[in-house]
Amino acid sequence: MEDLNLVKTGRRRHRARTRREWDEIRRNLSDLTEYENEVLAYALRKRPDFPRPEYEVKRVVEATVQAPAHVETVDPSYAPVSRIPNDVHQSDLNISELLQRQNHTRSLEHLQKLPVPVGYNPCPSMERLKKSFLDNNYFLNEDDIFSIHQALLTGRPIKVDGPPGTGKSELARQIAIAMGLDVDNPNHFGELFCTPDITKAEAIYSWNDARRLIDMQLVSNLSNRLDGESLKKAYVEVSDNAYSPRYLDLQALMRACVIPYRTVVLVDEIDKTYHEFDNNLLEVVDKNRFVVPEYGPVGRAKFDPKTSPIFILTSNNARALSGPLVRRCKAMFYDYLPENLEEKVIRAKAEMSSDDAGLIAHFFKKVRIHKSLHLQQPPSTAEVIETAKAMKLTNLEITEKNILRMHTHWIKYRIDFNAVESAFRSDNEWNDTIPE
Numbered sequence: 038m039e040d041l042n043l044v045k046t047g048r049r050r051h052r053a054r055t056r057r058e059w060d061e062i063r064r065n066l067s068d069l070t071e072y073e074n075e076v077l078a079y080a081l082r083k084r085p086d087f088p089r090p091e092y093e094v095k096r097v098v099e100a101t102v103q104a105p106a107h108v109e110t111v112d113p114s115y116a117p118v119s120r121i122p123n124d125v126h127q128s129d130l131n132i133s134e135l136l137q138r139q140n141h142t143r144s145l146e147h148l149q150k151l152p153v154p155v156g157y158n159p160c161p162s163m164e165r166l167k168k169s170f171l172d173n174n175y176f177l178n179e180d181d182i183f184s185i186h187q188a189l190l191t192g193r194p195i196k197v198d199g200p201p202g203t204g205k206s207e208l209a210r211q212i213a214i215a216m217g218l219d220v221d222n223p224n225h226f227g228e229l230f231c232t233p234d235i236t237k238a239e240a241i242y243s244w245n246d247a248r249r250l251i252d253m254q255l256v257s258n259l260s261n262r263l264d265g266e267s268l269k270k271a272y273v274e275v276s277d278n279a280y281s282p283r284y285l286d287l288q289a290l291m292r293a294c295v296i297p298y299r300t301v302v303l304v305d306e307i308d309k310t311y312h313e314f315d316n317n318l319l320e321v322v323d324k325n326r327f328v329v330p331e332y333g334p335v336g337r338a339k340f341d342p343k344t345s346p347i348f349i350l351t352s353n354n355a356r357a358l359s360g361p362l363v364r365r366c367k368a369m370f371y372d373y374l375p376e377n378l379e380e381k382v383i384r385a386k387a388e389m390s391s392d393d394a395g396l397i398a399h400f401f402k403k404v405r406i407h408k409s410l411h412l413q414q415p416p417s418t419a420e421v422i423e424t425a426k427a428m429k430l431t432n433l434e435i436t437e438k439n440i441l442r443m444h445t446h447w448i449k450y451r452i453d454f455n456a457v458e459s460a461f462r463s464d465n466e467w468n469d470t471i472p473e
Contacts (some may be wrong), residue, residue, distance in 0.1 A: 175207060193345075285335070386426070397440060423446050
């Protein structure tokens, strides 16, 4: 009985019992339940390398046996991770059904069954695009709106070049909003922020090894309940599904190709990636699919301009993109906004009067085109808006002298500061007005 208590309480021994000792204990114990006896036999037969089979028994009976407070209990790190589900006791267990009990939200099957969003419009008209942009204070000229509409009609990606802070990334969000999509839902609007060391697993797909390992442990723990033929079927089932779509984690690019309706994906600052990364995008943006070597093609069966996802590739021109990738894209070129559009943006974003917004827009136009400055990074629209908001927050009068004093908001490099200071500062004071 003392040995049985050792088994049930899990008291730690100085050494692991040998197989002979366990066989002797098993023969001499008469009060083990049938289930405990079965588990103990399994531990001895199937796990010869398992140093402490008592943990197998303790795991089964721990729900009914309370260890005394003074007894040293089992270290949890030694105990098996997976547990046998309470509802699994049949010898004819269907392993396929067991492995499908949980539905992974990024798995292939889940994404393919997503319903079309309410209010979804895969190809809004130019009038709807223009109205949506205006309602969200995003100002574009007619030519840019026409280019966007053409990309939506043909289902082709859009490559947007331009300096930082000119609204390139915001374009992707505004297109998604105009289509009736939720930009906070990853199944409606995807984002991929590029880095120099980005990998295919981060951009396109990866295998969920943790989920696969959990399933294998579960089936291993269930194998002592199966007879020979059922165990063979379970082994075949698990081995054949080692690269099942259940374990396929699709990232933003491939999720858009699998979801049955059109979505928008922002590939931000693609010029930061290494040159070879462009080749990984060719098949995705061209045919809306990708071949996973272990599984096969994933994505659209064929290119359909009506459901093809819209990829927005932004670039600050840090490097030239590859020719094959550029050929597949519609090109748009962003620059600093003209004075009249920038005035509208300032008036809407900073909630200023038309006169104050016009003065700020005119000031920054002069800074950008001034003959003697040659700034390394001229103030972007985002920095102009930030300056206008800061001036309103501090209740500063909108004058060119005060805008110059707010230089910390729109001058980012020392060389630019030196240029501005030498041109517009005299006797430690800012000049009242910038010369034209």
